[in-house]
Amino acid sequence: MNPSCGRCGTIVYPTEKVNCLDKYWHKGCFSCEICKMTLNMKNYKGFEKRPYCNAHYPKTNFTCVADTPENLRLKQQSKMQSQVQYKEEFEKNKGKGFSAVADTPEMQRIKKTQDHISNIKYHEEFEKNRMGGEIPSPQPNSPNPVFQQQLPHQPPAASKNYNYEPAAAPGPVRQVAAAPPPSSGKRYQAVYDYAAADEDEVGFLEGDVIVDAQVIDEGWMYGRVERTGQQGMLPANYVEAI
DSSP, rough: OOOOOTTOOOOOGGGGGEEEEEEEEETTBBBBBTOOOOOOTOOEETTEEEEEOSSSOOOOOOOOOOOHHHHHHHHHHHHHHHHHHHHHHHHTTTTTTOOOOOOOHHHHHHHHHHHHHHHHHHHHHHHHHHHHHOOOOOOOOOHHHHHHHOOOOOOOOOSOOOOOOOOOOOOOOOOOOOSOOOOOOOOOOEEEEEOSSOOOTTOOOOOOHHHHEEEEEEEEEEEEEEETHHHHHHHGGGEEEO
């Protein structure tokens, strides 16, 4: 059975049938709804199963939503939920007073410096309370009296350095000799090179002969380098008896 035309409603025969938009059309009836221009399968545009030309194709526009009681209720409910969530976040973060800070090397250095300063102040307060009075403030270029009392053998620091560079392993602690000891005639030979690190020390090269050597304390001795004629303190583990 032949179908009817989607516009005029009459029967559409196979020779003039156009199948489009889920309907059948006469070739002359397949035209724009507005201007009636005849269309084909290449230039038509469909909207709600109706053919349109490119100029009269309906454009979709945004529509305004009326402030109905239901829409106003939903808007108020969304606003209340936002306020509740804000109050929960505020109560959760209240009292913290700070934000997370990345643990960078610079922050670690600042933290160590603050800890060091706090430690110095603590010792000053402790000594003040123990001695029952004020203790003299350390000068900028003088060692702290608290640390000087605790570590009597440590040399005074030239200046306060809060950079906390890794310290080298401490060498053997020695006492400064007041005067050269009497000559004993012992001779030693250097097995390593040594550079003097203090005014009362003497440097030497491997193979140098040390004469008039005398052991002062554990790890240090006093002697004269035969090659240079210089005399002073030197480490005992750098030489061997000959």
